[in-house]
Amino acid sequence: MLEQPKAQVMIAGAGPVGLLTALVLAQRGVSCVVLEAEPSLTLDLRAGTFHPPTLEMLNRVGVADAMMTLGIQVSRWQSCDLEHGRVAEWDLSLLKNDTPYPFRLHLEQHRLTPLLMDKLKSFPHVQVLFNHRFESLTQNPNDVTVRIATPDGPVTWTTPWLVAADGGRSQVRKSAEIEFAGYTWPERYSVISTTYDFGQLGYTENAYISDPEQWVALFKMPDVGPPGLWRMTLPVGQDVPDDMAMAGPYAQHTIRRVTGASADVMYPLVHQSIYSVHQRVAVNLRKHRVLLAGDAAHVNNPLGGFGLNSGIHDAISLGDMLAEVIQEGVDDNLLDLYHRQRHTVNMEYVQQLSVKNKKNLEEKDPELRMQRIRELQETCADPVKARVFLLNSSMINSIARANAIL
Ligand SMILES: Cc1cc2nc3c(=O)[nH]c(=O)nc-3n(C[C@H](O)[C@H](O)[C@H](O)COP(=O)(O)OP(=O)(O)OC[C@H]3O[C@@H](n4cnc5c(N)ncnc54)[C@H](O)[C@@H]3O)c2cc1C
Known part of the structure; x- marks a missing residue:
């Protein structure tokens, strides 16, 4: 024993x-x-x-x-739309007086x-x-x-x-x-990694691309060699079986939707996975x-x-x-x-x-989609509003909120 x-x-x-x-x-x-x-x-x-607040804690x-x-230190990230292109580019240096780490680390x-x-x-x-x-x-x-x-x-x-x-x-x-109260989304998410450099298309190392059919979240990750690894996360509809979503042609098609390339263009694939997504809290x-x-x-x-x-x-x-x-x-x-x-x-x-x-990201109503695009553009163009937006998206506000609870 x-x-x-x-x-x-x-x-x-x-x-x-x-x-x-x-x-x-x-x-x-x-x-x-x-x-x-x-x-x-x-x-x-x-x-x-x-x-940023997570990096402060990990520094401690x-x-x-x-x-x-x-x-990879990412000091700018984008909100984009597949049809309308770049909507907003967020500058995390606006947080330089709020944190010693005014960036995301990938x-x-x-x-x-x-x-x-x-x-x-x-x-x-x-x-x-x-x-x-x-x-x-x-x-x-x-x-x-x-x-x-x-x-x-x-x-x-x-x-x-x-x-x-x-x-x-x-x-x-x-x-x-x-x-464990909450729910599971009906769609699954797929993760596809490629060495194709999305930076050449003007994307920053982190970009969220809205689209009513299939949005994409893009992240550049460190890897061997300068292009790094570009990771895409995207939803897979209930009508697509797992084995089809995990096959090369599905990944190629998905990458082409973002690059706009013709059907004969093939991209290097490094990794693919699929998983269920939940919103649950004990x-x-x-x-x-x-x-x-x-x-x-x-x-x-x-x-x-x-x-x-x-x-x-x-x-x-x-x-x-x-x-x-x-x-x-x-x-x-x-x-x-x-x-x-x-x-x-x-x-x-x-x-x-x-x-x-x-x-x-998945908004299907064209009017609401345009309204959201305008809101993001207005917020990003005003440094005071942009800082408030970034305090929230960077989790700085969540730490302040937790500390205020006695
Ligand atoms: C595709 C994807 C992308 C993500 N991207 C992000 C992101 O960019 N940023 C972010 O903040 N979060 C992200 N997340 C979420 C993040 O991965 C998790 O929140 C994180 O892994 C949680 O860490 P953990 O230590 O709580 O649990 P885990 O990482 O799951 O670790 C649990 C550990 O417990 C062990 N274990 C399990 N059962 C037992 C047992 N019975 N006895 C002993 N050991 C056991 C496991 O082997 C494992 O080592 C992402 C998740 C996914 C799926």
Whole structure:
């Protein structure tokens, strides 16, 4: 039987949110053990945009400089329309008095997790256990008993505090019987990556292209070689089966819709995937001694790049509050504040804005579509209004809102 690690906090999931929560706790002297179901860090081609307040937080734990050397700093991004072309180009330097990072950083999340792992190695009071899958839990007033599948068979360990950072399908959340309220969109989203350089068509490294039939979100990601990797995210209608959406001809057709090239032009394809999209938030981010963070607590469509960013905001907030409870003897009702702050801003901000972004990009009514285009042009042309718009889209307002909740 494996001996239980001595730790004040157990964290399920060594994704970006679990590792960051462990790092915040470790830096404040709290011991923790992280359980990861997979044999190593996962190579996720998912989140790739880091907003200014997130970079400020990652700087606090000491990984932002390394991220800067790996990522692409995007100081301008565009709102476009497939028919009407460029609508607005947003200049993030308007935020230069609001943040030391007036840009978005493009970097795949699988490049962040090794940086966090490296930092954790210098803390002997942290253990990351791979091939350890959380299975189920029971709680009493003093601790949580957790059943874990390990390569040596199942074990049962106890922990004073359990953090669920085990992703959208969180087994911890299910086992704690916390409702994941919300809905799933009928369409799926496809991700297509190519080395074709959309910059030659005048697109900035991040551009959202509205279209009533099939909008596209464009991101340039760092990769080997100067063109980098251009990633497109787009909706796939219910009438298109998965295997057709995952086939090369579908990707070629989709890229040609953006470039306007003729049917004989072929583009280099590097990666294709398809996934379901949800808008869901756990009704409570705390159930006694179990706390939810990241995708285990909330999921949303990727338009605006809020998913991982809000998970990182959770990790910092939760790590700080748990450390105060454990190290400084602060009453544990502080953790109810964690729920109030993070649940509120997820509902009011992440859910609302990601849904609004989606609706705007797919607007089918020509009059409403033109009205939206005019509004974006007017906002962008006025630096005061543009700054207000960017404070929201860059998540700076969401942090201020969370901090105002007592
Ligand atoms: C295509 C796509 C694009 C996206 N783009 C963006 C973006 O640009 N910006 C943004 O902010 N967000 C984006 N997101 C969202 C982002 O990827 C997620 O919000 C982020 O991965 C959440 O991190 P996490 O650590 O909470 O969960 P995960 O990254 O899912 O990590 C969970 C970890 O827990 C492990 N695990 C699972 N079950 C168990 C178990 N039972 N026991 C132990 N371990 C377990 C998993 O193996 C994994 O390592 C995107 C998502 C997708 C799908």
